[in-house]
Amino acid sequence: MNREESSATGWEAYSDRVAELESVYTRSTKRKTLFVIIVLILLMISVAVSLCVGAVDISLTDTLKVLGHAILPGLIDGPEKFWYSNIILNDRLSRVVLCILAGFSLAIAGSVMQNILRNPLVSPFTLGVSSAASFGAALGIIFGAGITGSVMILGHEFFVKNLLLVLLAFLAALGSIAFVIILSRRRDISKSTIILTGVIVSYLFQAGVSLCKYFSDDQALREITMWLLGGMWNACWGVDFLLIPIVLAGVIVLELFSTRINVLSAGDDVASNLGINVPKLRSTSLILCTLVTSVCIAFTGIIGFVGLIAPHVCRMFIGNDSRYLFPASGLLGALILLVSDTVARMIIRPEELPVGIIMYLLGGIFFIWLVSNRKKEVRF
Amino acid sequence: MEKGEIVCVLGPNGSGKSTLIKTVCDILKPISGEISVNGLKVGDIGAKEFSKLVGYVPQNYSTSDYMKVFDAVLLGRAPYMSWSYSREDFRMAAKSIHDMGIFDLIDRNVNDLSGGQMQKVTLARAMTQNPEFFVLDEPTSALDLRNQIDTLTAIRNVVRQQNAGALVALHDLNLAIQFCDRVILIKDGRVYRDGRPLDVIDEESIFQVYGVYSEILEGREGRFVHICERAPQ
Numbered sequence: 001m002n003r004e005e006s007s008a009t010g011w012e013a014y015s016d017r018v019a020e021l022e023s024v025y026t027r028s029t030k031r032k033t034l035f036v037i038i039v040l041i042l043l044m045i046s047v048a049v050s051l052c053v054g055a056v057d058i059s060l061t062d063t064l065k066v067l068g069h070a071i072l073p074g075l076i077d078g079p080e081k082f083w084y085s086n087i088i089l090n091d092r093l094s095r096v097v098l099c100i101l102a103g104f105s106l107a108i109a110g111s112v113m114q115n116i117l118r119n120p121l122v123s124p125f126t127l128g129v130s131s132a133a134s135f136g137a138a139l140g141i142i143f144g145a146g147i148t149g150s151v152m153i154l155g156h157e158f159f160v161k162n163l164l165l166v167l168l169a170f171l172a173a174l175g176s177i178a179f180v181i182i183l184s185r186r187r188d189i190s191k192s193t194i195i196l197t198g199v200i201v202s203y204l205f206q207a208g209v210s211l212c213k214y215f216s217d218d219q220a221l222r223e224i225t226m227w228l229l230g231g232m233w234n235a236c237w238g239v240d241f242l243l244i245p246i247v248l249a250g251v252i253v254l255e256l257f258s259t260r261i262n263v264l265s266a267g268d269d270v271a272s273n274l275g276i277n278v279p280k281l282r283s284t285s286l287i288l289c290t291l292v293t294s295v296c297i298a299f300t301g302i303i304g305f306v307g308l309i310a311p312h313v314c315r316m317f318i319g320n321d322s323r324y325l326f327p328a329s330g331l332l333g334a335l336i337l338l339v340s341d342t343v344a345r346m347i348i349r350p351e352e353l354p355v356g357i358i359m360y361l362l363g364g365i366f367f368i369w370l371v372s373n374r375k376k377e378v379r380f
Numbered sequence: 381m382e383k384g385e386i387v388c389v390l391g392p393n394g395s396g397k398s399t400l401i402k403t404v405c406d407i408l409k410p411i412s413g414e415i416s417v418n419g420l421k422v423g424d425i426g427a428k429e430f431s432k433l434v435g436y437v438p439q440n441y442s443t444s445d446y447m448k449v450f451d452a453v454l455l456g457r458a459p460y461m462s463w464s465y466s467r468e469d470f471r472m473a474a475k476s477i478h479d480m481g482i483f484d485l486i487d488r489n490v491n492d493l494s495g496g497q498m499q500k501v502t503l504a505r506a507m508t509q510n511p512e513f514f515v516l517d518e519p520t521s522a523l524d525l526r527n528q529i530d531t532l533t534a535i536r537n538v539v540r541q542q543n544a545g546a547l548v549a550l551h552d553l554n555l556a557i558q559f560c561d562r563v564i565l566i567k568d569g570r571v572y573r574d575g576r577p578l579d580v581i582d583e584e585s586i587f588q589v590y591g592v593y594s595e596i597l598e599g600r601e602g603r604f605v606h607i608c609e610r611a612p613q
Contacts, residue, residue: 017474017483018467024450024487025470118444263458266505267442269407274458274509275431319446323463 032324035317039331043100046335050099050342051092055350058084095235099341100334101243102232102296103306104251107333108326109289110307111314112254115261115322116285117184119195123307124293128176128201130302133294134228135205136172138212140165140298141223162239166298173294174287176201181283229354230301232341239299250292251330257285258322265320303356306333309363313370336363381562383512386539386546388556388577391566392590397549398439400566401517404547405436417513431459435511439518439549441502443490450486452501453477456508469508476507480534496527503531507538514538514546520555528552532559553581553605565589578603 051063058066058079066088068076078085110123124130144161151160179201183194213224226233260281263271268278297303310333311325318324340359345352381387389397402408404415406422415422417433425433435456443452453476457469465473477483480500485493490501499522506514514535520528532548536559539546550556556563556577563580565573567589573580578596586594586605593608 014471014475014478017478018471020483021450021474021477021486022470025454025465028448028450115444118442259458259461259463263455265442265444265447266452266455267438267440269402269405269438270436270442272407272427273405273431273434273436274455275428276458277427315446319448319451320444321451 028319029324032318032321032328035314036324036328036331039328039335043331043335043338046338046342047096047100050096050338051088053342054087054092054345056087058088063088090237094237094240095232095341096338097240098232098235098243098300099338101240101247102300102303103310103334103337104330105247105292105296105333106303106307107310107336108251108254108330109293110333111311111322111325111329112257112261112285112289113307114311115320115325116264116282117180117194118264119192120312121195121308122198123304124289124297125302125304125307126195126202127180127198128205129173129290129293130297130304131202131205131209132172132176133169133297134302135208135212136168136170136294137165137227137298137301138209138216138224139172140168141227142212142216142220143168159238162242162299166242166295169298170291170294172205173290173297176205177286177290181286184282184286185279227301230303230356231344231352231354232300234299243295243299246295247292250288251326254285254288254292255323255326257281258326261285261322262320303337303359305356305360305363306336309367310336313367316370381513381545381547383543383545384539385561386536386548386559387562387564388560389547389549389564389566390551390553390556390581390589391572395566395589396569397566398517399569401436401515401547401549405434405515406430407436428459431509431511433511434513434515435506435509437502437506437514437516437519439521441498443498447490448486449482449488449490449493449501450477452490453486453504453508456505456510459509472510473504473508476504479507479537480504481530495522496524499523499527499531500534503534510542512544514544514548516546516548518549518551520550520552528555535559553586557581557602557604581605 048060048063052058052060062079062081062084065076065079066085069078069085070089106124109129113122113124113127114120140161144164149160151163176198179197180194183197209224209228213221216224260276263274263276264278264281266274272278293307311329314325314328314332318328336359337355340362341355343362344355344358347353347358389400391397399408403410404422409423417425417430422430450473453473454465454469456476457465457472460466461469477486480503482497482500482504485497485501490498493501499519503516503519506516516535519535520531523531532555535546535548538544548560550560560577562575563573563577564571565580565585572589573585582596583594586592593611595606595608596603597606
């Protein structure tokens with residue numbers, strides 16, 4: 001008889017307690033799942049709206065016909081106005097996909113970083129990842145200016161310039177996160193020092209970006225400035241197909257880490273005692289966060305805020321269980337970015353505003369409202 | 381250290397109690413010597429297997445915002461679970477929560493708890509881990525008198541019922557006499573005395589280790605330590 005079996009003798013006395021605990025846990029799990037489903041439904045509605053509206057408004061019926069015809073060309077007829085297909089499939093859908101990928105990546109990276117370092121102020125922006133990726137991308141814009149070639153990957157054409165941009169953004173972001181990883185391994189360094197280091201590293205890379213801008217020609221300067229504003233101007237299927245496997249792989253591995261990341265909430269020493277290799281888990285998770293955020297930022301430019309706010313809003317509703325928090329944050333991040341981008345496209349159409357302006361305004365007002373109206377706990 | 385006994389580590393601040401506790405738990409590596417559990421050298425035991433052998437309760441508990449008590453206690457099943465909790469996980473957690481007398485708190489947020497309640501949650505988490513040995517670093521330091529007695533009674537019950545062992549760092553000499561089977565008195569990072577509580581704790585050892593005068597008095601339920609401002613006449 002092992003210890004668990006031997007301690008199982010006399011379980012009858014606890015059967016009511018076990019049933020009560022299971023009931024409380026199941027109720028909590030259902031609430032978390034419901035929240036994820038609600039955000040998913042809102043995201044799907046936003047996708048539909050985003051595909052319909054723009055410089056040319058297209059009805060929902062025609063939009064569905066375009067999508068249906070693209071998936072099942074033999075069964076569903078396309079819309080009467082054939083050019084709708086080009087607008088929806090090539091312009092809007094690729095942009096929607098980029099919004100979802102970027103929002104999902106930034107928000108999930110924010111929630112992972114916050115739980116890994118047990119600090120609510122952490123995000124890809126505050127740890128210097130965004131600024132470092134900006135510096136890498138600025139270098140990519142300057143040095144890639146003369147490169148015009150393209151390569152075929154998985155049947156899609158990719159400009160070498162874009163690949164260089166992604167690579168340099170990732171390498172620079174990796175450099176910034178290396179500081180954080182090295183510091184987080186030291187027992188004598190406090191969590192606030194790690195955040196402060198992230199902020200300082202962020203300033204260092206911002207100085208690098210300013211230097212790049214100062215020495216770049218007019219064309220590169222314009223590209224860098226637009227890039228720093230943040231937006232979905234670079235959206236195309238080539239970019240989406242490059243990002244999808246990277247983001248998907250990173251997000252799946254992070255979700256698989258979620259049960260172990262949960263244990264970190266008890267503190268590093270207890271987590272270590274509970275069988276977790278804390279330094280390895282922290283380093284691997286931070287590198288994965290850097291990967292998924294930097295490759296997205298390379299094409300969207302600086303998009304702060306979503307990585308900070310989405311996890312906080314989700315925590316208010318479903319608590320801090322990483323198994324649910326990560327997908328919920330990712331979906332909410334995608335929703336926030338997609339809604340902001342759609343509004344940014346609508347306000348002065350056919351022109352568009354940088355998505356960051358709308359996101360900071362809408363998200364900031366919403367968050368202040370949520371915090372000021374929050375009672376003890378958000379229930380729904 | 382044998383199963384079924386509570387061993388207490390006593391000593392002044394900075395004497396090395398927490399260092400010893402963390403070394404036993406494989407959180408710090410020993411500079412010299414070695415620690416073995418059930419005949420196995422600590423460094424040679426896999427992390428998951430070790431977590432089923434030794435359960436650690438730190439001096440300062442740590443939690444995250446928006447975490448419920450039942451979630452905090454279920455963390456103790458980390459070495460046993462894969463993705464979701466099994467019936468056995470719920471059994472162990474329910475028993476621990478019940479034994480610590482905090483079942484009415486299970487749906488509360490951990491940040492809303494008092495220090496005493498939080499300490500009980502931390503202990504319940506360690507009990508849910510179901511280790512063969514508990515290692516507790518000053519588990520009563522943040523508690524009032526009632527909660528100190530309740531906590532040490534709960535530890536004693538678990539040790540007796542589950543035939544586990546417990547290594548506890550304490551500051552209160554009388555609690556050590558009342559609840560522990562063996563006392564290790566530490567001075568300047570070295571074992572000063574080791575033995576049964578009343579063999580170890582006497583006026584001479586208290587003066588040598590803490591630098592304070594005391595007298596051992598006979599009460600109705602046994603002997604106890606009385607700390608004096610000056611040398612007793």
